[in-house]
Every structure is written in C-alpha cells, then in structure tokens.
Amino acid sequence: MTKTAVKQAKILLVEDDEDDYILTRGHLDDLTALDSQLTWVKSSAEGLQKLTEGHFDVCLLDYQLDADTGLSLLKKAINAGVSTPIIMLTGQPDKQLDLQALEYGAADFLVKSELSEARFARAIRYALSRREYELERINRLQLETDSRSKDRFLAHLSHELRTPLSSILGYTELLLESDSALEARPELNIILNNGKHLLSLLNDVLDLSKITANKLELRPEIIALRHLLIDIYTLLNVTAIDNGLQFDVTALTALPDTIIADGTRLRQVLINLIYNAIKFTDAGSIKVEVWLQQQVEQQMLFFRITDTGVGIPAKRLKDIFVPFMQIEDMFTRKKGGAGLGLAISAELIQHMGGSIDVTSEEGKGSIFTFSINPGDLTDVNLSQFNAELTYSEPQETGEKLQLTGEVLIVDDLADLRKLAGHWVSATGATVSYARNGAEAIERVKAKLASQSHYNLILMDLHMPVVDGKQATTDIRKLGYRQPIVALTATMAKGIHQQLSDIGFTELLYKPVTKKQLYSVLKRYLVAAEPEVALTPIANIGVELQFLVVEDDIEAAQLLQLLLESLGVKVTLAHSAAQCLQILAQHDHFDRILLDMGLPDSSGWQLVQRIEQSDADNVIVIISGQNVEESDAKPAIVQQSLLKPVTKHMLSNLVKGCYE
Template structure:
C-alpha cells in the first residue's frame, strides 16, 4: 500500500462521536496510517467536545453530525464563534449535498461520509486539515507579531515623549545658568550636567533609530550636499572635544574630493560623528586621523573615509561582533567609558543603506582603524578640490548675530518648567510673551485677543496636553479666524507628521527637547522686526542674493536683468536638481523665486525638499495661474505671484528683504 503521509506526522486528534462502533472504526483508520503518529481523545457529546476544544490543544477535530438529539453543526458554530482555530472535519452516515455545503459554510474544513470512507480519502482529509491548521497558526502568529510591533511603536513613542520632556528642562536650564553670571563657581559642574544630558539624548535617539531599522521604517533622503560643509561642521564640533581630552584631530584628503555629493547629509554626519567620537572616547593619548579619498569600486566611484585612532584597541575575538546591536567590548576600559552599544550597529546599517560597507582593523593597546565607503552619486562631472579644515566658510552663518524681534508669542504647554524656559528665550529675542497651561486656556486667550481687535504674532503649541490637546486646540483656534503662524511642539516626530499637522492648521514643527538655536530660527522665520548686528563697526549693507529657479531660459534671463537693475545678485537654476546643488553650496539665499512647472520635479515636491534640508530659506512661488493652495501649508513659502513678472512686483519683493 502506498504511504499517504510522509514523513511521520504527529497530531493530537479530538473525536466527538456518540457511537462506540464508529469510534473503533475511526481508531482503526488512524492506526492504518503508519505515517501519522496520532494521539486520539474521544468524547461522546457536544458539551464535552466544546469543553475539550476550549481547554486543550488539538490539531484536528473529527465531529459526528448526529450526536443524539443534537447535531454537530451547533458545536461547529459555537467553536467558530469562540475563536477556536482547530480545523473541524464533519462526519456523517449518509451523503447529503445540502448538509455538505452547510457544514463548509459554517466553517468545517471538510465533510466525510462514513460509508464511503477509504484510507486514501481519510488520509487526504487529515493532511489537508493539518495543513490548514499550520496555515492558521502562521496567520495568527503573524497577526500577533504585527500587534506586538504596533504596541512597541506606541511604547517607543510614549517613551520618547516621557524622556524628551524632562530632558528639555535639564538641557535648557543648564544652558541658561551657563550663560548667566549667577553660577560662575558651578560652571564645571554645570558643563558635566549639560554633557551628560546631551549623552542621554543621543542614547534615546539611538534606540529610536534602531527600532526604525528593525521595523524597516528608516528612510534616507539623499540630496545634493556640500561635502566641505559636512566636514567643517564635524571638525569644528569634535576638535574641541579632542583638545579637551588632550588629543589631536586631523582631517586629510588623500585625493581631490567632489565639491557636491548626493547623500542624506544628516545620516552621513551621524555616522562620522559616531565613529570619531568613539575614537576620542577610547583614546587616552595621541590623536585621531580622518582620511578621505575617492576610489573606483566595481566601476563606480565611491567616497571613502578612514578613522584611525591610537586608543585601547579591540580584542581580535570580539571584532566580528562590534557591529551587532547591544554589543560592547568587555573590558574595564569599555565599562568605565559606558554606552549602550548601539552606535556602531546603527552606523553599519546606515552605511549599507547609503550603498557602502564598513570594515575595522584593530590591535589591543595600539588602536583601531575604521574604514567605510558611501555612494556619493554621479560625481563624474563634479568640481573637485582638496579639503583644508582650517579654511572657514564665509556664507554669513558664522556671524554671531544678536536678534531683536517684535511681536507677542503665546506659549501653550501644560508643563510650567518648559513654558518658563521657552518664554525666557523668546523674551531674550526681544518679543513679548503670554502663557497658557492647556488648550482650553489657549482658545480663550486667542478669542479675547481677536475680540479686542488684536492678535498674537505666533503661537507655540504643545501637542500632548490633558483636557484639549494641541491638535484640537489648533483646529478650534483656526475656526475663530486666527490667521497667524502656529508652530507645534512635540517629542514624537513620527513619519509624515509635518503633512498631518499642516492639514490641521499648523505652520511648522519643533522637536523636543527644544534648543535655543532651533527656537531662534523659528522666531526669525515668523516674527517681524529688525535683525541687529552687534559689533563695534557697522558693516555696509549686504547685497541681496536671489535664486531664480526657472526652466524657461528667456524668462529666467529677464528676471535676472530686472533683479540686477534693482541691485540684487541673481543666480539661475533651470531644474530642481540644479536648485538643490546651488543650495548645497550656498545654504542660504535671501529669496528663492520658484517656478512651479519644472521638468524634473513637481514644484510642491521641491518646496518640501527645500524645507526639509534648508528651512531658513524663504520661497516665492512663481506660477502661470493663481496661488497653489497645497503650498499654503509650507512654512517657508512667503507668497505667490503670477506670471508675467513686472519690475514693480520684483521691487516689492526686494523691499521686504531690506
């Protein structure tokens, strides 16, 4: 006899059957299936059958249709209603098509006639039921895993909010004390508090990044980027840390480097800072050297980085594990230095997603060498030069400007500490401040202002508050007719949150913990008032510089001529990519005149790209028709103008910049 079940399958089977002769026949059929190692449990009524199905774990249930005065259909219905996933095979004494269809409709896995039951038919039914059981278990496990992931995401979002909120106070008030003269004697201790607070924030960011990587939700946003800007930022940031630890930090370009590369600049910075900071942390004497070069790999030019230190090194047996999450070098030096063991794992994942790879060579007590590469995009026609870290950028961003702004800001937050901190910074910028403890109070204060014929110039609105939260409060404030900017404050920066909040009436989002730099950037964007440069000698008025993004060459040249006649330098870009390349080089223009009909990118998408990478710029929409309503939610769009442009229109734009 051909074996019908291969290999041997073990199964717990429940038989609900009130006839002992049929039980013996069924038992005999099961015994003949030598490839089935079955453990049979027999009950004689539907009540016991349902109890067994509820209490025990069975792979298959064989259910007789006629159970005394009852039918097996009632048990089948009760089992399905109770969520029991065990596949049920209905057994009956006579063939009945109507009953067959009814049983299958109620959820039976199969329908077998006892008088027609053969070994082959029985084997197929059992095999199908077991397969169905396995499929159902996989489905339930998948659903449970998805539910667990959703719970984890909710937990991490809650954890992020709960940790970032106190960190806002810790970092903010520590910076305030360091800037004041009241705690001069405690300055070393305050610096320790500030550095450790920043370290806690970096660990929190690492945990959130790792959760995104695990859930495959980490997205990169490659844009044309100035490599020199990245290197100078990192060199300036970490050189101080190296010197404070008695170390040297050297950056060399072994070949000429592309001026522009196409990468996610935020993530490349993250990788470099992590590797260089680790090198500083685990080096007691000597220094850290960062070498860069361009080299072809598999016919493609790749950008290489090598971070060399003279530190403690890594044991050979642990090199293979250092890029695994939560792994640390287990020696007293590492334990003394601390860390969650996430940075290298995240860096390795980011490098892989940037089209590259990472490798390490190390020797104990002599140091380590981390080498990685990333895909810089098409750099075949890109201008190249050697990097000099001592050559400073001269783009106007390194000036220490003291801003003096006008207007009144309403700060809405249920935490008094954070209201007070944000209020202090707003007052220091020259604006006046009012406070609301919750959404209800904010709505009432805005209503009173509007009724009196005045208004707040800006509202900083926390999203997570008791009573009425920030989202609902903003919707209600907008319904009152409030038309000035509202900026959301949140510790949970979820994907697409800007688009979601824009639909509710928000103009921008600030992530907690709020830094003075980010808050001042927001105040500059939304509050009117002069920016006063504090210096002994007032410089001559800076010549305005506009970026004109227009694919029509004649229209672009006309705008350039008109702007230059108004004393404005105009740089032209004919596509979205050229626009992003120029922004990567200059970072800031006084205004960007942006045509909506570009050949390589929708105008709305380009606005989003500019806002994400260079939010300090102000965009003027240039369109062939009336204002694009979808752009109104973008914080960087100042106004929209309709073609053709006149000199008078351009003069009005220029006058707002001076």
C-alpha cells in the first residue's frame, strides 16, 4: 500500500467505557488503509459540543452513555444541523434500535461483539463517502447561493449606476440644446460621449454576468444575410472613414439568402470585432470576408476580420478571450475598455454553435476568424454577394434643407432607425419610429383615425413579426395614399416592378446615403418657410399631464426638465405613499412614470394599488434593469423604459399620447 493510497480521517468517539475505547482504538489501528486521528470524549454533552464544531469526518457513538442514550445525542446533533456521519455502536443486537437509529439519521449501526475488521472498515468507508458527498452538496448549495447573491448585486448595481448616468447624460443633452453654454460645447460633448461609453461598459458587465450564470438566452430567427452585412457596413463605414481607413466587405463563396441565428447577438459580435479592428488600426484597411464551408455534417458560416493595425504580442494571444484581460499597450495608447468585448464575443459565438480564433503579428495587424451554425440550409437559395455595390459616402454639398411634415421610419435595427432619424430631423421634419411592420400598421391606423397621416413612410423590407411588403399591403388597404419608400439590400431582377405592384412609391438601396435620403425627402415633403419656428410637440393638442414617481430627487428633477421642454406639465412624487396621496387628490394623469426602486414599497406592489384605485391609469415603468415582459402583467403597465432615460425616448412617449 503506497502512502498516497492511505485515507486520512478525523474521527470522534463518544464512549463512556475506557475498555470499549481501547477496543475501538485497536480496530482503527488494524485498518491499514486508514490514517485516523481519534478524539475521545466520555459524555453526551461533550460529544454534542465537538460535533457542532464540525471538525470531524466520522463520529462513532455509543448507544449507552450513563444516564443518557446515544439516540438522544443523535437526535440533538441532527436537529442542530450537524452533517458529520454518525455510526451508532451498541453492546447487544436490537433490530428495533437499529431501525430507530437509521430513522433518526445515523449512517450505520454496529454491534460491538460482532465487529470484524472487514465490517468496521466497510462502515468507516461508507461514512467517509457519505461525508464527502455531503460536503460536495453543501459546497454546491453555497455556490448557488453565491451566484444568486451575485445576480442580485449586479441587478442592484445596474440600477444604482443607471440612475446617476441618467442625470449625467440628460443634463448634458439639455445644456447642448440650450444657448447658455455655447463656449463649453466641446467639453460637454466629451462628457456626453464618455457617459455613453460608461453605459456600454455597464451593458458589457451585465452581459458577461448572464453568460457566466448560464442565463443567456439566444433568440434564433430567420435573418436575411445580405441585409445584415450591408447594415453592418453602413454603421461602421463612417467610423472607418473618420479614421482614414479603407473598409470592405466581400464574400468568398455564394452565401445563403437567409440563415437561422440570433440576429441581435450576431450583429453584436461583428460590430465588436470590426470596431476593435478600427480602433487599433492607425493606417491601412479593415477587410471583412464571409464564406460558407462544409464541416463534417454541417455547413458553417465563416467570418474573417483582417486589419493592418498594431497587432497583439504573441505571449498575450492566449489571454485575449479571458474576461477583464487587455493587450499590453492598451493603456499607453489610451484606447480604453474593460477587456470584456472579446470575452463576450467568444461566449456568444460558442452559444451560436461556432468557435473563434486569432492570429496576429505585432506591428503588422491581426486576423480574427469565427464561425457560426447557420441552421439547415438544405432548401435555402445560395447567391453571390453583390461585390459591385459602391460603398462610398458622397461629399457634403453644403445644402441645408428646411422641410415640414412627419416621416415614419420603420426598421427593426435601432442603430439604423437612429441614423435615418437623425438625418430627417436635421431638415426640421418630425420623425416617428416603428420597430416592425406590425407597429407601423398600428401607427398608421391611429393616425388615420385621428383624421391625420404621415407625409412619408420609409419602410425596411426585412423585419420580424410583419415584414415590409406585408405591412405596406395592409397599410394601403387602410386607405393610406401618401408615398412609401422601400429600403432594401436586395438587387434582384424585377424588384422595382414587384414592389410597385405591392404599393411602394419608390426604392432606396442600402446602404442609404445622406444624399440619397435627402433627394427623397425633397420630393415628398414641403419646404419650410425660414422664418416660421417649429411647433413644439405638446402644442398640437391639450396639454399633457404626467406624474413622475422617483425617489432620487436629481433624477426626478431631470425627468421634469426634459418633459417640460416637450410641453408636458409634470407633478413629482418621491415615494409610494406620496404617489397614492397625489392620485387621490388628482382627477387624471395622461401617464404615470414609475421608478421600480422606491423606499417604502416595491414597484409591482404600487402598480397593483394604483390599478385597484383606478384601472384607467397608464403606467410607464422606469427601471435600472430590464423588466421582463412576463412581469408586466397588469394591463395598466403599457411600456417600460430602461435607464438612462433620454429626451428622445421621452419625445416618443409624448408622441404616443397623441396617437
């Protein structure tokens, strides 16, 4: 028997007879496979004290202890939460006593007169195995408890960080829009950009926490691959141009028209890797190559991002996908970041059934290659990615458009909605948004019901829920006669006629440039008189009244300022009690903006009390963490806003009150 095979155990013997102690000690010494450290106590009280200290692997407990019994000690130990396995020892065989001891929680029951080395060894070995299992169970429960505590902490941290970020971003935007701080605009823009950067870091931390807790859920959907690639290009080409870099997206093989994947997460990975390439490249180019390749029994979709940047030191390549690790020169280059992006990307790729690899040479650039499972492509058409698309942003003409009218932008990608909305808003026209065709149909229906209409609809074709073609068909059936312009990455033969037959007025190919968009706006919107000021949103009807329930005074005041700048009358409440008191004295509020973290009540409890008092109220939840749809069961909860709440978000909320 080698020394490494000897089992070590701390054993407690509770025995009031010295002769039996000597016999037990002898049995233990005979067990050559066990290196035991025996502690002997003579009374039930001492035994319980030692057991509750929790330092023993096994307890040998005599049944008869003076005036007390071992069963009594066994029961007390189990009730006290002692996890040490207890083996009951008795002088005479007794089936009833045996069953009772096991029922109370004993690991085994041994008769001293019938004890052999083999029987004793088996009982000790079983008890030690039980002890190890119990320790593993306790450790597992502790880890689960720690994980739940971490999740609660991160949720709380998210709320606590988003609240001050709301003030930082909100007040900065207000100052930038006012004339009171013209000289400080460069500094204010720095504050705004860094505040947004902090928000992106917070989102990264929460993403990573979901991944490590195995709580990240992908939402596979049918994705138009060409549409996705061109959208990615549109978003990042401007950044590449600003940095003096050439940016290209090419396909090495025919690509499937559609794939099955989580579109949001795939875009997140691509944007992360491409943006990193741009960030760490001072001169040269960024090239994205896409191809389809057979891997054993599954076709995999590959992406390769090549840059001519600073490269990564060879000794650090193994660390770059580890959370919170950053390449060596990041601090000296002042590029920033928490070192989470690559770790999150690697985990997301793994969840999408693929893998990621990197090769790099310091001073010459890096190549990141990753794959994903695109789903079953058996019946999916493969086509060439049109490499003839010209990705060039036209030079600014210096033309300053001044237009009136309202444009509805329909696109499932928030970044593209925001970009198009920014260009339209710059002309003075009013912008509304819809995330899919179903929302667009409802918005048009509401407009027509109020004897009004949008002057122009910009409609993306590829969207979830209801796509652009079906939405346009349904909108035309409602009686909408104004122009609808299709936005698409598809350049199929006969597409113009097909879309015209559905009801589209004309077609814009993605990536849509500012010049192309302005050309469309000039055709369908009315030129504004230069001297006429734009009408504030709230002046189109009766003054809106909002109740803001927020315990953070600065955050409440910021919401009040932002809403008042939109023409809304605001009443503030800083607790649940104050909210209910105001509601009891007030006839009606158009919206109740409710923070979920109040000092005197949980948000959902307050929602229930408001609903019980007046079910006609409309509540908008404001929270520092995502509110699950399943949680928002009460009918009066119609919307949720994630902090930081911006003026743009509130503007959409106000517009919704008039529709």
